[in-house]
Amino acid sequence: MKVLVIGDSCKDVYVYGECDRMCPAAPVPVFIPRDTKSNRGMAGNVYENLVSLGAECVIVTNQNEITKTRYVEKKTNHMIMRIDSGEEKIEKINNLHLIDFSDYNAVVISDYDKGFLSEENIQYIADHHALVFLDTKKLLGEWAKKVKFIKINEIEYNKTKHTVKDFSWINEKLIITLGAEGCLYKEKQLTVSKVEIKDLSGAGDSFLAGLVFNYVKNKNIYDSIVFANQCATAVVQQKGVTTIK
Numbered sequence: 001m002k003v004l005v006i007g008d009s010c011k012d013v014y015v016y017g018e019c020d021r022m023c024p025a026a027p028v029p030v031f032i033p034r035d036t037k038s039n040r041g042m043a044g045n046v047y048e049n050l051v052s053l054g055a056e057c058v059i060v061t062n063q064n065e066i067t068k069t070r071y072v073e074k075k076t077n078h079m080i081m082r083i084d085s086g087e088e089k090i091e092k093i094n095n096l097h098l099i100d101f102s103d104y105n106a107v108v109i110s111d112y113d114k115g116f117l118s119e120e121n122i123q124y125i126a127d128h129h130a131l132v133f134l135d136t137k138k139l140l141g142e143w144a145k146k147v148k149f150i151k152i153n154e155i156e157y158n159k160t161k162h163t164v165k166d167f168s169w170i171n172e173k174l175i176i177t178l179g180a181e182g183c184l185y186k187e188k189q190l191t192v193s194k195v196e197i198k199d200l201s202g203a204g205d206s207f208l209a210g211l212v213f214n215y216v217k218n219k220n221i222y223d224s225i226v227f228a229n230q231c232a233t234a235v236v237q238q239k240g241v242t243t244i245k
Helices: 043-053 119-128 154-164 203-218 221-236
Strands: 002-007 009-018 032-042 056-060 067-073 078-085 106-111 132-136 149-153 174-177 183-185 188-190
Touching (some): 002 043, 009 043, 043 056, 043 106, 043 203, 106 203, 132 203, 149 154, 188 221, 203 221
Parallel strands (some): 009 067
Antiparallel strands (some): 067 078, 174 183, 183 188
16 A cells, blocks of 8 residues: 655644742742653654554655644643744645656545645646545635545534535545544544543544544445544544554
8 A cells, every 4th residue: 555645744742741839029930851752743744643554655745844743731731832833934845747646546645734734736736636635724716626535624524514515526535533422424423432641632633544544444434434433532632743553
């Protein structure tokens, strides 16, 4: 199995520390950093999850680095603050015409809408491969018509439902993740086991990777959604952004 991942990626940094008192000079908590963990995020996290599952994977992503730094109280796993940097420098993809899409069993578009991919880029990719999975923060439009499956979360769906309500083709493609309630496909809810959630960061990436991996193998979307739900459930029980084991 060979999968191409296209999209904007970042470096996820977790700074774990202690926070047990308030600053005497201002109404803010005092954070004392103790240790730091970093890994690939966004499209990079989709890539890492696919590789962990066993896929041969290639990623096309931004060269300049976006960093998301989270400051987390170690005992409670409560996030004190997140600082993002590098988004203003992201460059748009310019080499799509050089990609031989026929080399891949599937193409995954992980579009965090930071400027790396345009709607025209996504339409071009869907025009050149029959099995394209899309996860996007953009409002959906006719440009997504040829995408095979579109995975978005409930918040993203509520933002874009007015743009797709008249599309006859959307019902066959749209997979809406519902967090602890599982996900919705063709008005059927596929639930997940109840577990203790430690961190939701990256769960959507793990779901997408599991969905793609299973569908390429078995070509059954319902079985693939069940597997993707299991992948997401596994990673939310871990601290930080983690990959499927």
